[in-house]
Amino acid sequence: MEVLKERILKEGKYLGGGILKVDSFINHQVDAQLTMLLGREFARRFGYLKPTKVLTAEISGIAPALATAFALDVPLLYARKTRPITMPEDAYREVAPSHTKGKVIELLVSPEFLGPEERVLIIDDFLASGQTIMALVRIVQKAGATLVGIGAAIEKAFEGGRELLEPLGVPIESLVVIERFEDGKIIFQEP
């Protein structure tokens, strides 16, 4: 997706250690117009699979997933990382290692909103190691729901996430794919 690629080249900063800083438009400050465009693009790519729900993980997945849910006209469901007092105790619970946070994160989804009848599209801001998305997939499986696809705004191809997720046999779509960082420069994968 050219508009996202250009924005990453303009404002993204490579901090070393595989970390790309995009917090001027993705995950601290958020470009609302761009986000809605990302959502429309995800809807264009996944609409034929007739998802009934978009699932993401708080926090930075919420904006692109909301935009996608809006474009698809389905609800958004975001996994919580801490259990709010309004969540039943029998919530689906999975854990994932987070290499950017250096610890294990917990993901919780209430069974009230995820049942066997759902066709679930998972959307996140990044596809890196794929561990967070895999934890969401396990929640979808526990609920007996159908996973129909996985979308990420930015994929870091060198972190192995796609290889982890491909055996699931569903379409995986990233709007831009970063092949590698080289001398602090961002090298995109050419289609």
Added chain:
Amino acid sequence: MEVLKERILKEGKYLGGGILKVDSFINHQVDAQLTMLLGREFARRFGYLKPTKVLTAEISGIAPALATAFALDVPLLYARKTRPITMPEDAYREVAPSHTKGKVIELLVSPEFLGPEERVLIIDDFLASGQTIMALVRIVQKAGATLVGIGAAIEKAFEGGRELLEPLGVPIESLVVIERFEDGKIIFQEP
């Protein structure tokens, strides 16, 4: 806002202790179409103040604040509760007591995205005690930016937030106001 009132009456559950469960459409599952309507309504009410940025706190403020930022065609900025490795160490930092979490929460905003030239509209899902919003206000003040207004989707009038915020002298708009809970029923404030 009638459509939000009806939804709360249909799906909101009063759990006691002043806690209203709205996680089927606001803060776990999110009704994307409704959220965009909330954003449009906030934009209608605050547009004349010419905000240049919408500020909220992660997590549940993100959806309504993104919708508002989109409708106003300005960026969204959400305060983080933990410092990501991409955030500079001199970030603005304020704390607020959270009665639903029973602890103190930290709010962090990078000075990169909040300067004296900004006209800031604060948007959140709930206005209850007002403590979280007040912490955001202190961040706006630290940055030397101008606070132009405060909007919340749902106000719980009996928790004193409005009284706390009114001395700031900016418009405070809630899309629905709950006056009290009575025998488990939700009583809205009539305009």
